[in-house]
Amino acid sequence: MRRRGRTSRLVAAGAACGAALAALTVPAAEARPLAHGTTGRASAGQPAPDTEHTNRAAEAAGAGSAHGAVKDSGTAGVHWAAKDSGTPRVRFRGLAAVDRRTAWLAGTEGTVLRTTDGGTSWRNVSPPGASGLQFRDVTAFDARRAVVLAIGEGEASRVYRTDDGGTTWTESFRNTDPKAFYDCLAFFDRRHGLALGDPVDGKFRVLSTADGGRSWRVLPADGMPPALDGEAGFAASGQCLVTAGPKDVWLATGGGAHARVLHSADRGLTWTAADTPVPAGDPAKGVFALAFRDRTHGIAVGGDYRPDEPSPQAAAVTADGGRTWRPATTPPPAYRSGAAWLPHSRTAALAVGPTGTDLTTDGGRSWRTIDNGSYDTVTCTPDLSCWAAGELGRVARLER
Numbered sequence: 001m002r003r004r005g006r007t008s009r010l011v012a013a014g015a016a017c018g019a020a021l022a023a024l025t026v027p028a029a030e031a032r033p034l035a036h037g038t039t040g041r042a043s044a045g046q047p048a049p050d051t052e053h054t055n056r057a058a059e060a061a062g063a064g065s066a067h068g069a070v071k072d073s074g075t076a077g078v079h080w081a082a083k084d085s086g087t088p089r090v091r092f093r094g095l096a097a098v099d100r101r102t103a104w105l106a107g108t109e110g111t112v113l114r115t116t117d118g119g120t121s122w123r124n125v126s127p128p129g130a131s132g133l134q135f136r137d138v139t140a141f142d143a144r145r146a147v148v149l150a151i152g153e154g155e156a157s158r159v160y161r162t163d164d165g166g167t168t169w170t171e172s173f174r175n176t177d178p179k180a181f182y183d184c185l186a187f188f189d190r191r192h193g194l195a196l197g198d199p200v201d202g203k204f205r206v207l208s209t210a211d212g213g214r215s216w217r218v219l220p221a222d223g224m225p226p227a228l229d230g231e232a233g234f235a236a237s238g239q240c241l242v243t244a245g246p247k248d249v250w251l252a253t254g255g256g257a258h259a260r261v262l263h264s265a266d267r268g269l270t271w272t273a274a275d276t277p278v279p280a281g282d283p284a285k286g287v288f289a290l291a292f293r294d295r296t297h298g299i300a301v302g303g304d305y306r307p308d309e310p311s312p313q314a315a316a317v318t319a320d321g322g323r324t325w326r327p328a329t330t331p332p333p334a335y336r337s338g339a340a341w342l343p344h345s346r347t348a349a350l351a352v353g354p355t356g357t358d359l360t361t362d363g364g365r366s367w368r369t370i371d372n373g374s375y376d377t378v379t380c381t382p383d384l385s386c387w388a389a390g391e392l393g394r395v396a397r398l399e400r
Contacts (some may be wrong), residue, residue: 182196355374
């Protein structure tokens with residue numbers, strides 16, 4: 001009976017998640033205001049930007065209320081439902097959801113959390129001795145196997161892997177180059193993955209693994225185009241490096257004269273660069289996150305992370321694998337740091353940032369705000385579940 005009850009609850013949760021995603025794709029003309037719901041603890045206001053990465057193309061920062069009135073149209077009953085992480089001091093920019101039950105978080109103070117019951121409870125599975133590290137990205141293969149990335153100059157940039165749900169961790173990489181600073185990681189499959197580092201000697205540095213993150217090597221820089229002056233990646237949401245299929249990977253940049261997206265079709269050996277219309281020309285501006293639903297269709301979001309600065313043209317779209325980018329006709333109203341395609345959809349995606357969540361139902365050409373709570377990163381899973389995370393220990397799942 002206990003097993004049957006648990007199964008019934010999981011089925012009900014799945015139906016709720018699926019209904020929420022279906023509701024979001026209702027055409028704007030038919031949509032009603034998004035229902036109010038709690039999404040975490042409220043912020044005390046707009047704190048000063050996090051400056052630890054400012055000189056390396058500045059990470060995202062900002063705050064905002066835990067939840068506020070919807071600015072545009074959504075659908076009645078759909079909301080970000082808070083899942084109390086019990087860590088109000090931690091900011092989670094790393095998020096990896098396996099399905100509607102299992103998700104991993106990575107954040108400040110060396111914190112890694114895991115849930116296997118849909119966010120009802122969270123287990124602190126942080127690597128021992130990591131309290132001084134800033135985890136900014138996590139990739140989870142299932143409930144037991146995950147890889148996390150810590151950012152920072154020199155030895156602060158590290159990679160850890162667990163095979164037992166976080167009970168034990170192995171440090172598989174520690175940066176020894178004082179000029180290197182790693183920002184995010186992405187995997188093509190359970191074995192092959194890359195980690196992106198800011199330019200060293202004029203070119204972006206890329207790590208490669210072929211054993212699921214158990215070991216890493218620096219790829220040759222011969223196939224990497226020169227970086228622009230001041231150009232770097234943003235360790236804002238774990239989405240400055242993304243993959244699609246077995247070999248395609250894209251990296252997002254900012255801080256230079258142009259906000260660019262670089263693409264590789266051979267797992268990072270050779271790259272081509274394309275300019276985007278996203279604002280650039282300042283260390284706080286650029287593309288902060290990418291999302292590709294296949295090898296050709298992608299969206300880019302970003303802008304200016306400073307809360308007192310506008311972010312026009314904060315989104316762009318490509319239909320040719322990143323060779324060319326067009327500005328969104330109706331972009332998000334402010335800086336956005338994370339993006340994700342809704343599962344099994346060819347046209348719907350979410351973008352999140354310190355001032356709200358936006359939805360597109362036309363492949364990224366136009367966006368409308370559906371929530372104004374503060375989130376840094378967002379992801380969706382094949383079993384019709386979407387998760388978001390951010391400051392003040394905030395984590396939520398889209399429900400109805």
